[in-house]
Amino acid sequence: MIPFLDLKNINAQYRAELIEACTRVIDSGWYIGGNELEKFEQNFAEYCGVKFAIGVANGLDALILTLRAWKELGKLKDGDEVIVPSNTYIASILAITANDLVPILVEPDINTYNIDPNNIEAAITTKTKVILPVHLYGQLADMPTIMQIANKYNLLVLEDSAQSHGATINGRKAGNWGDASGFSFYPGKNLGALGDAGAVTTNDQELAQMLRALRNYGSHEKYKNLVPGVNSRLDEIQAAMLDVKLKFLDIETQHRRKIANLYLTEIKNPLIKLPLENINAEEYQQHVWHLFVIRIEYRKTLQQYLAENGVQTLIHYPIPPHKQQAYKEWNDLNYPISETIHAEIMSLPIGPTLSLNEAHTIVKLCNSFKG
Numbered sequence: 001m002i003p004f005l006d007l008k009n010i011n012a013q014y015r016a017e018l019i020e021a022c023t024r025v026i027d028s029g030w031y032i033g034g035n036e037l038e039k040f041e042q043n044f045a046e047y048c049g050v051k052f053a054i055g056v057a058n059g060l061d062a063l064i065l066t067l068r069a070w071k072e073l074g075k076l077k078d079g080d081e082v083i084v085p086s087n088t089y090i091a092s093i094l095a096i097t098a099n100d101l102v103p104i105l106v107e108p109d110i111n112t113y114n115i116d117p118n119n120i121e122a123a124i125t126t127k128t129k130v131i132l133p134v135h136l137y138g139q140l141a142d143m144p145t146i147m148q149i150a151n152k153y154n155l156l157v158l159e160d161s162a163q164s165h166g167a168t169i170n171g172r173k174a175g176n177w178g179d180a181s182g183f184s185f186y187p188g189k190n191l192g193a194l195g196d197a198g199a200v201t202t203n204d205q206e207l208a209q210m211l212r213a214l215r216n217y218g219s220h221e222k223y224k225n226l227v228p229g230v231n232s233r234l235d236e237i238q239a240a241m242l243d244v245k246l247k248f249l250d251i252e253t254q255h256r257r258k259i260a261n262l263y264l265t266e267i268k269n270p271l272i273k274l275p276l277e278n279i280n281a282e283e284y285q286q287h288v289w290h291l292f293v294i295r296i297e298y299r300k301t302l303q304q305y306l307a308e309n310g311v312q313t314l315i316h317y318p319i320p321p322h323k324q325q326a327y328k329e330w331n332d333l334n335y336p337i338s339e340t341i342h343a344e345i346m347s348l349p350i351g352p353t354l355s356l357n358e359a360h361t362i363v364k365l366c367n368s369f370k371g
Ligand SMILES: *Cc1c(COP(=O)(O)O)cnc(C)c1O
Pocket: 058, 059, 060, 061, 088, 089, 091, 092, 134, 160, 162, 163, 183, 184, 185, 186, 197, 198
């Protein structure tokens, strides 16, 4: 049996170090807002090449609180529009509606699955204030072009980097392009905690200060509350776990790239569309392969065929946000590229502990599938 992602094995690689870090926190008697958080925030900011990282409770909060902070700082108000890809995990959109802002859904590029910059400019109105690109599956959105558009129209940019820790374009990492970026450290992400965790990265000191207050009841200073905040803190144990795993992130990414490369070069079945078909090799090197997503018209039969042969696959995601019941008001809208993607995609196993042998088995099964 080849599981989709073997979290137990992934964390077992670092068992001794994780236990040591855990013991250190237990013995310190200090569990919230201490040295472990500060150390991880510094190391993660340095990893992304930015001045500040602000730990929060999860990736959704990282996005929600950044938009919230911009409202508190007078940069956004109720009803302002935020441009966001129509094919994303629903969290990107929930962060917008949770702040009484208006999501403007924009179709992706069918080759990259990321927001198509050509569609962004047409969606801009006098109410547009933010572009929220999502770096889906481990690949940066076209940030050079998106930043040009943002500069031209004076828009804020909030990256959703939840799936792209360490991905780059021209050597610049996810989290280092926009005015701010939200990261998730959900256990299955490329950098995963052993529970929930998230962070915002930014070079903006004023924003960093506001976020530090918002995550802690709106308090910059103990028992003084300047803004109505929430409780969204990254605790010491999770910060310590993340600091251990951050050291190994690039090594894990190298392994993901090896697996992806094998799939890209060895899967030769005309029924299966591989990712990056029309993308240049240089860009591909910068992909961190959070997911290896193929497209196939006969998705259900391929999933069944792989399952019968012991290979677990998943779909990221089966229903686009505008077809969700949570957003009933959009159910009649048409986003044909997003709908095609959601109908045809499936994710093959990929991860830091998937062996090349297992990957070869998956390649053989994909190649022997007849439809
Ligand atoms: C996982 C994810 C999130 C949310 O992160 P959580 O830590 O689960 O709250 C947001 N956006 C995208 C694209 C994600 O994949």
